[in-house]
Amino acid sequence: MVEGHVTISNLEKVYESGDERTKAIDDLSLEVPSGEFLSVVGPSGCGKSTLLYLVAGFLEESTGTIAVDEQPIEGPGTDRGVVFQDYALFPWRTVMGNVTYGLEQDGVPKEQRRATAQEFIDMMDLDGFEDKYPKELSGGMKQRVALARTLAYDPKILLMDEPFGALDQPLRELLQDHLLEIWRDVEKTVMFITHDVEEAVYLSERVMIMTRHPGTKKTTIEIDVDRTQDREDIIMSDAYTETKNQVWQSLREETQPEAQL
Amino acid sequence: MSYADFRLTDLEETLPAPFQRFVWFVFEWIPLLIAAGFWEFASGTFVPSAILPPPSEVAYVTWELLATGDVISHLQISLYRVGVGLALSISIGVLLGVGMARSDPVEDFFEVFLALIYPIPKAALVPLAILWLGVGTETAILIVFLACLLPIVLNSYNAAQNVDQNLIWSAQMMGMPSWKIPLKVVIPATIPSILTGIRQAIPIAFIALVSAELIASNEGVGFEILRYSEVGAYTQMFAVLVIISAAAFFAVRGYEWLERKVVRWT
Numbered sequence: 001m002v003e004g005h006v007t008i009s010n011l012e013k014v015y016e017s018g019d020e021r022t023k024a025i026d027d028l029s030l031e032v033p034s035g036e037f038l039s040v041v042g043p044s045g046c047g048k049s050t051l052l053y054l055v056a057g058f059l060e061e062s063t064g065t066i067a068v069d070e071q072p073i074e075g076p077g078t079d080r081g082v083v084f085q086d087y088a089l090f091p092w093r094t095v096m097g098n099v100t101y102g103l104e105q106d107g108v109p110k111e112q113r114r115a116t117a118q119e120f121i122d123m124m125d126l127d128g129f130e131d132k133y134p135k136e137l138s139g140g141m142k143q144r145v146a147l148a149r150t151l152a153y154d155p156k157i158l159l160m161d162e163p164f165g166a167l168d169q170p171l172r173e174l175l176q177d178h179l180l181e182i183w184r185d186v187e188k189t190v191m192f193i194t195h196d197v198e199e200a201v202y203l204s205e206r207v208m209i210m211t212r213h214p215g216t217k218k219t220t221i222e223i224d225v226d227r228t229q230d231r232e233d234i235i236m237s238d239a240y241t242e243t244k245n246q247v248w249q250s251l252r253e254e255t256q257p258e259a260q261l
Numbered sequence: 262m263s264y265a266d267f268r269l270t271d272l273e274e275t276l277p278a279p280f281q282r283f284v285w286f287v288f289e290w291i292p293l294l295i296a297a298g299f300w301e302f303a304s305g306t307f308v309p310s311a312i313l314p315p316p317s318e319v320a321y322v323t324w325e326l327l328a329t330g331d332v333i334s335h336l337q338i339s340l341y342r343v344g345v346g347l348a349l350s351i352s353i354g355v356l357l358g359v360g361m362a363r364s365d366p367v368e369d370f371f372e373v374f375l376a377l378i379y380p381i382p383k384a385a386l387v388p389l390a391i392l393w394l395g396v397g398t399e400t401a402i403l404i405v406f407l408a409c410l411l412p413i414v415l416n417s418y419n420a421a422q423n424v425d426q427n428l429i430w431s432a433q434m435m436g437m438p439s440w441k442i443p444l445k446v447v448i449p450a451t452i453p454s455i456l457t458g459i460r461q462a463i464p465i466a467f468i469a470l471v472s473a474e475l476i477a478s479n480e481g482v483g484f485e486i487l488r489y490s491e492v493g494a495y496t497q498m499f500a501v502l503v504i505i506s507a508a509a510f511f512a513v514r515g516y517e518w519l520e521r522k523v524v525r526w527t
Contacts, residue, residue, distance in 0.1 A: 056430070058434075077434070078435065078436045090450075101432075155434075
């Protein structure tokens with residue numbers, strides 16, 4: 001059986017506070033096949049983070065269903081790992097303590113979980129920082145710890161909420177390439193939220209564009225780029241540029257509705 | 262804002278490290294020196310020195326009281342009362358604060374109650390406390406406990422209410438069951454604020470202590486103030502005040518030092 005296949009059907013999310021009802025997600029259906037790297041772009045406030053948190057099980061859907069490998073989800077689960085924009089590292093734990101956290105919950109013996117964590121710490125070039133606390137790290141390092149922490153307990157699906165949004169350009173590119181490498185190695189399904197069209201097209205196999213609030217799927221665009229190439233070659237390629245423009249155009253119709261006229 | 266916040270950048274960069282620290286030290290204590298200077302001058306000129314003894318004399322008597330050990334046993338008793346009162350208010354206050362933040366029934370139960378006892382000067386409860394616990398240590402501890410409880414409850418309550426939701430979600434997605442969240446996520450995340458609450462409570466503990474000891478004790482530094490003032494020994498009375506204020510000052514400084522050493526991650 002394939003693993004990490006996400007099926008979202010007729011999903012709707014309504015926030016209620018007092019008498020006010022705000023529809024955040026409106027009738028959204030989407031399939032994310034096992035092992036796919038899917039990016040989600042949309043105008044700000046379109047509910048793309050809400051979508052991610054619904055899939056993570058942090059929020060409850062109002063109607064519709066979300067299933068992973070045909071099993072409807074019930075709350076958060078270790079089959080799905082979230083990487084937050086603000087890292088959400090436990091400040092009272094060291095790098096090692098953060099990365100071993102998931103394994104610890106799973107009851108993995110101490111030696112073994114340290115060994116596994118070390119693997120991911122090394123993968124993220126964080127060796128030597130095992131005993132540092134989050135406050136002693138830079139933003140880029142924190143995000144690498146967060147990524148290592150999520151990868152260490154081996155979820156089938158990575159849910160990433162603008163993970164590189166707070167980082168500067170060179171660092172962002174570095175971590176993007178790192179993520180691509182890892183994704184090729186570990187064969188995980190990735191849902192990647194971003195507001196950056198270039199990032200979406202560079203990273204993913206498919207981009208979902210969401211409509212303005214209340215958000216729903218506008219369209220999805222396949223990205224047919226040879227990812228064995230270096231970054232320069234990808235950025236320069238026609239396929240990349242064309243798809244990027246296509247996504248940009250589609251997104252622009254949503255952010256600037258008057259431009260349609 | 263403390264004087265340490267003043268920027269002495271130019272000076273800082275030109276001086277070697279030990280001198281820098283010396284400059285900071287001097288700047289921190291200058292206001293005190295100025296005040297002491299005025300006081301020294303005023304005593305015996307504007308104000309009779311019998312009712313406002315000059316700081317030089319107070320300093321000498323302070324040294325004398327400490328050297329002869331007259332005040333030491335009182336100080337020990339007082340510090341014990343402060344310590345126990347604080348420890349009680351920390352253990353109960355943190356539980357209460359976190360409990361109120363994370364559970365609606367607990368919040369409903371205590372919210373009004375705490376709001377009502379907040380404005381009561383804790384010294385006003387001393388006569389009542391004497392009725393229950395008699396004159397002495399228990400009464401002083403109760404008053405210190407009550408006075409320190411609120412800053413600690415309020416700090417942990419606010420912090421526990423505002424724990425970063427993503428931290429809780431992170432723990433949940435990694436498989437932590439919901440019932441473990443308060444102990445394993447909420448309390449650790451609240452620790453920096455709890456520590457701030459404790460820091461705020463230390464001087465309050467001394468205030469409460471002295472107000473209790475002035476009325477309801479036959480020993481302790483508060484009682485010493487009363488005893489000296491009743492016989493008109495104002496220099497000694499001032500000296501005890503200096504000792505109390507120094508004790509509270511070093512308690513806070515020592516606490517801050519310990520906090521930095523022990524809780525490295527904040």
